[in-house]
Amino acid sequence: MTLCFHAQRFYLALVLFLPIMVTAESGQAIPKDGVCPIGYHTQGNYCVASRANAPDAVAKDGVCPIGYSTQGNYCVANRADPPDAIPKNGVCPTGYHTEGNYCVSNRR
Numbered sequence: 001m002t003l004c005f006h007a008q009r010f011y012l013a014l015v016l017f018l019p020i021m022v023t024a025e026s027g028q029a030i031p032k033d034g035v036c037p038i039g040y041h042t043q044g045n046y047c048v049a050s051r052a053n054a055p056d057a058v059a060k061d062g063v064c065p066i067g068y069s070t071q072g073n074y075c076v077a078n079r080a081d082p083p084d085a086i087p088k089n090g091v092c093p094t095g096y097h098t099e100g101n102y103c104v105s106n107r108r
Contacts, residue, residue, distance in 0.1 A: 030057055033073040047074075058085050058102070065099040075102075083107050 029046040036047035039054035047057070056077040058068070064075035067082035075085065084105040086096075092103035 028054075028056070030059060030074070033059060035072050037071045037074045037076045039076075056082055056085070059087060061087060061101040063100045065102045065104045067104075 029043070029048045032042060032045050032047050036042055037057045039050055040047040040057065041050045057071075057074045060070060060073050060075050064070055065085045067077060067079055068075035068085060069078045084107070085102045088098060088101050088103050092098055096103040096105055
């Protein structure tokens with residue numbers, strides 16, 4: 001009886017936490033706005049990277065930053081090691097510069 005109870009608890013924990021572990025391992029998640037970009041799949045209200053090497057993506061707001069191209073409502077990295085791009089909200093943090101409506105890392 002105790003073994004069955006522990007097995008049920010293990011199964012419940014596995015069912016509850018497996019989606020979190022898969023999301024964390026597979027890369028980034030971005031709010032869903034239309035069709036997810038290539039390399040991403042829908043998970044609730046998010047587009048989640050389907051594989052570890054999925055290209056970086058950020059919600060499109062105006063012209064995409066250098067190193068990114070438009071794919072639906074997203075800007076998707078078009079090279080292997082793009083600079084990080086985040087939506088601009090006020091002054092860009094240290095190590096980033098402004099490119100349109102984005103803060104882009106100074107790393108090239």
